[in-house]
Amino acid sequence: MIKASINLKGDFMQHKQFNGNAWRFETLPRVCLLSLICLILLGSRVLIIKNAAAESNESAKWQSVISKTPTKVEVKKIKSIKYPRELVYCGTLEEYESIPLCFSVIGIVSKVFVREGDKVKAGQLLATLDEANYKNLYDMAAAKEKQAEDAYNRLKRMYKNDSLPEVKMIEVETGLKEARSATAIALKNLKSCALYATTDGMIGRKAI
Structure with a gap:
C-alpha cells in the first residue's frame, strides 16, 4: 500500500x-x-x-x-529395415549382345514356346517345325542303309572266297558309305526341326 x-x-x-x-x-x-x-x-x-x-x-x-502423477512412456530403439526399392522408368531396352537364332532347315512352324521378353536358359526348347517329311526321309535313308549293310555282309564272304571281283566289292563298300552318310544327314535334318537356346538370355524379338 x-x-x-x-x-x-x-x-x-x-x-x-x-x-x-x-x-x-x-x-x-x-x-x-x-x-x-x-x-x-x-x-x-x-x-x-x-x-x-x-x-x-x-x-x-x-x-x-508438478504434483500430478507422471505419465509412463515406452521407449523403443530405432531399427534400420531394408526393403526393396522399385524404380519405374519409361524407355527402350537395348541388348548388350544379340544372338540370332533360326532353323537350319526349311519347314512349317508347328509350335512356339516363348514370347518376346521371356527369359530363357541354355538348351531350352524355343520352337519346333512340322517334322513329318523329315521323319519319312530319315526312315527311307535308314532302310537303304540296312539294305547296303546286308549286301555288303553277303558279298564280303563271296569276295573272301574269290567269288567276287574286287571292283564289285569296291562298289558295294562305296554304296554302304553313301547310305550311312545319307542316314546321318536325314537324322541331322530331323533333329534340326527343334530350335534350342544356345545361351542364357532374353527373347528380344520374335519373327515367327
Whole structure:
C-alpha cells in the first residue's frame, strides 16, 4: 500500500485572507493536481494487485502440474529395415549382345514356346517345325542303309572266297558309305526341326 500526503495547510492559511473568488481561483489547480495524484496511486495499486494475482495463478498452475502423477512412456530403439526399392522408368531396352537364332532347315512352324521378353536358359526348347517329311526321309535313308549293310555282309564272304571281283566289292563298300552318310544327314535334318537356346538370355524379338 502506497501512502502519500500533501501539506496544503500553509497555502490554505495564506490564501484564506483573500476574498472567496480569488481563493477558489488560486486553489483550483492544486485540487486538480491532488485528484490526479490520487488516480495515479489508485491505478498503480490496482495494477500491483492484478500482477500479484496473475503470478499467484501461474504459480498454482505449475504447482498442480508438478504434483500430478507422471505419465509412463515406452521407449523403443530405432531399427534400420531394408526393403526393396522399385524404380519405374519409361524407355527402350537395348541388348548388350544379340544372338540370332533360326532353323537350319526349311519347314512349317508347328509350335512356339516363348514370347518376346521371356527369359530363357541354355538348351531350352524355343520352337519346333512340322517334322513329318523329315521323319519319312530319315526312315527311307535308314532302310537303304540296312539294305547296303546286308549286301555288303553277303558279298564280303563271296569276295573272301574269290567269288567276287574286287571292283564289285569296291562298289558295294562305296554304296554302304553313301547310305550311312545319307542316314546321318536325314537324322541331322530331323533333329534340326527343334530350335534350342544356345545361351542364357532374353527373347528380344520374335519373327515367327
